Amino acid sequence: MDRTAILRAVDALFDRELEFLTELVRHPSTRGAEQSAQDFVESELSGLGYEVDRWQIDVREIANMPGFSPVIGNYENAVNVVAAYAAGPAADAA
Secondary structure, eight states, X not given: OOHHHHHHHHHHTHHHHHXXXXXXXXXXXXXXXXXXXXXXXXXXXXXXXXXXXEEEOXXXXXXXXXXXXXXXXXXXXXXXXXXXXXXXXXXXXX
């Protein structure tokens, strides 16, 4: 997809983008209170066909990894939400 096509797509979906962001900022998203925002993002991405994965951070599992920094605060309720979308010829063949 070329730059012009991307810009046209962004323009065409501008109202939807504003709706998404307007709804997203209504959800709490600070450390320890981000569950509602994560649920919203997961729902939106799933609805768009993304493969969504969630997992809870276990500090004990990552404590010995290179680059680990001591944790300040509690990760007990911290959940990561990650989405993947395959696009292009490889995805079309799948």
